[in-house]
Amino acid sequence: MAGAALLGSATAVPMLARAQAKTVKIGVLHPVTGALAFSGTQCRAGATLAIADINAAGGIKSLDGMKIEAVLGDAQSSPETGASEVERMNDAGVSAIVGAYGSAICLATTQAAAKYNLPHVVDVGVADAIVERGLKNTFRFGPGYKVCTEIGLDNLHALNQQAGGVAKTVMIVHEESLFGTGTAQILQARLPALGFEVKKVVKHANPTRDFNNIALRIKAVNPDILIAANYYNEYALLVRTMQAQQIRPKAIYSVLGGAASSFKFLKEFPQAAQYVIDCNHWFNPKDPRVAPLRKRAEAAGFFFTYELFCTYTATMLLADSLERAKSADRAKIIDALSASTFSNHFMPYGPTKFVNGQNTGARPLVTQVLNNDIKVVFPPEYREAAAVFPIPRA
Amino acid sequence: MKLQHTVIAVVAVLGAFALAPVVISSGFLLSLLIMVLLTTLMAQAWNILGGFGGQLSFGHAAFFGTGAYAMAILQVHAGLNAWLALVLALAASAILGAVIGGLAFRYGLRGSYFSLVTLAIAELLRILANAVPFTGAGVGIQLPLHASLSSLQFADKTGYLYFLLAFVAIGFALSLWLRHSRFGAYLLATRDSESSAQALGINVQRIKLLATAISAFLMGVAGVFYVQYFQYIDPGIAYGTAFSVQALVAAVIGGTATVFGPLLGALALQILGELTRNLMGGAPGVSLVIYGALLVLMVMFFPRGVAGVLKKR
């Protein structure tokens, strides 16, 4: 079987022969080792859970119940390894790829896949450059950081208006790479128009070993709202340091905050996490499929984080396209994805519609940590609880 | 003569690589070959300073990153033609090499001290690249996709392979030159005993400076290639420890101060990497554990590298 796979790449195998194979192969490519290992592992878990669910429900029905076979790949947290894995998966005869979490990695993998017209569903990768290069094979199911920031801003404005406009000053703390810097730029540009004064913007490295200095500056500036855009480790350290230094702004607001809507953070630091608001990838809280999936993930030892459910739903999208395409042929899958109206998912995106590779319905939700749980506070159609803004003084 | 045999062997190897795109149609194998050639180039670069020169650089990424960033910045921000940018980028790497070489050796930094200084310089360049706007700071720089010869981007792998091969050929030529020239002899003499070399009248500072510049030039090519091939560069990729380590390990495993060492080391590493990467059902970390363990074992049993093993036969 392995020999046939290798041979299949070196010579032209008729599509008919491939369809007669027992399974349809999907590449699952994530950085499961290296700096992004935690997120990559979570993503991979999401994909494998989804594939297990699809197969258990009867596989791809339009292909006579053919099962999906995952071809796992490790991008080792580096773009060139990601691209190399795409090559390997291509040779192994995958019909599509789902991955690769990190923006820089996604840039390389989608490009490598494009050379073979191999459909690539992007699960997280929030950099908008990913879908702005005109690649026909790239489809991002979730929102990019521009959309997340815009919606985050709108909601912050709405919350503030509701509370009587008590918050006037803002301080932004962001990580130095693509998503942090991009998010901060948009925030800085738009906040003044919404009536906020941006008093200070602080950029920090990945990793940052100590947030005491930044905490000092937050104390000095004493903003009404602290906006944070960074990864899990740094976010957690920042918020803990603020707690230790007893810095209590009127709100801690994040856009794509690393730990702000993470069950793991909540479990480990319930006190520091209280009242934190995040505008981030989130599931539709009213969908009944979420709770059992969460239980299964936690039973398997995985926190129910955004990486997991984003990749889960991205894989579901791919399976749906396989159904519509009625074939494992790459070009047909690309056509099916382009025309997809997939709505049988638990993300708050509504029916899918791809324009230039971006799902236009994709959007983040705004959550807040309330009563030791994470609840959606905005928009109204998904709201589970009323937002607490500003944070009550103890 | 030994030299003639070696030259024939080099030409044969280069020819085999040149024929590869014609015979192989597997994208995976071709991209593997390209990665082997890239690693070979980096190892050749490192070998010039480290193998022949005996100055073990732990921060060769400094030259890789400078070549890469110069290439990206000149094309994206200055709008220069890719080939012109190429020349300038390589010049930048070489100049950086000369500066570091000049300073380091003028102040008598050698041995492990030199190694650590190069490591620190690479790390500091990374911090700098992260902070400064014209490198795109943490965001990095993306090269617009434009496959044409004039923009030094190729529609398929063959073009990239030949581009690399040309420079690997230069690397081979340089290695041959070092083994059979007076400059090379001076360099080796400096490596073996600096004081003796100096006593013989060799200008060790100048020799080491030149060796660093040449080594940096070749490493800069690798950086330029990376940008053209992947169309993206950021501080971590450019100046991170990954490429410094790769260049060093490939050169040492292959056998330092040899002509074929870099290629053999590159082959060994890539094959090892591929074999171990997807072992154990994809359990993260296991493959790299084996990789690291094999590294240690190789050093224990084959200290002269693969080339050393082959020579004994």
Place this chain on the structure above:
Amino acid sequence: MFDPSIIWASVLNGLTTGAIYALIALGLTLIYGVLHIVNFAHGSALMVAMYGVYFLFVKAHVDPYMALPLMIAAMFAFGYLLQRVVIARAARGNEQSVLLVTLGISIVLTNLALFAFKSDTNTIDTPYSLQTVDILGAAIALPKVVAFFGALAVAALLLVLINWTSLGRAIRAVSREQRGARVVGIDVERIYALSFGIGLACLGAAACFLLPAYYVNPQVGDDFVLIAFTIVVLGGMGSFMGALWGGLIIGVVESLGGLWFGDSLGQMGIFLLFVAVLAFRPQGMFGRKGA
């Protein structure tokens, strides 16, 4: 510009962070000074030590500070065995080989941790983790203050060991002149192993001081090791005082630089310092010329 109280707090933060850097660098510089090897595995060893402290806390409920003697002893043993059994045997004295061996060990350790503990970031929550101490108006995190004094104490102990014991004398002899030391009957291999053990023991202490205020994951060692290398170069390779002062100075420079230039550029302060030292005193602050 900046409030004096903020500058004061920043300096104190820098000193406390710098003390930890110094402790890590001390081990590194000792190993370099005696064995003349650059221990690439230092970062991974720190990570191993931190996991040790973590599990002692989580499974055996041993407070990190209580765990100090145990961790120091354990890391000492680990270092001794590593040098005796693996490094010495594999390297056979060849400098290039040692490079590769410590590199290989570093890869093995990091990925064993990744395999065993997955990539999760783990923290411990002690009752004093979030307490602060008021020092003349600056609120400094308690774990950091403890770390400062702890690191100084360990450094002082090391100083005593090196300068006033017969073992210390042997270590100094081997580091100065290995062949001569052998001639006078010193068991050089044993001294090598002991020194490596002591170097790693410093990491055991550093881990105990670090964990209450920080976190642990398989990559955590890399965060510190590059700074440690820079400090060793700055302070002078093999120089004890250099590592100590270098660590403290770098900590303060990083902190103040972060305040003035913004944290990303803050590391630039270290860069400038490094360049200045290289230009005016290339052997490092306390190093010997031509080392």
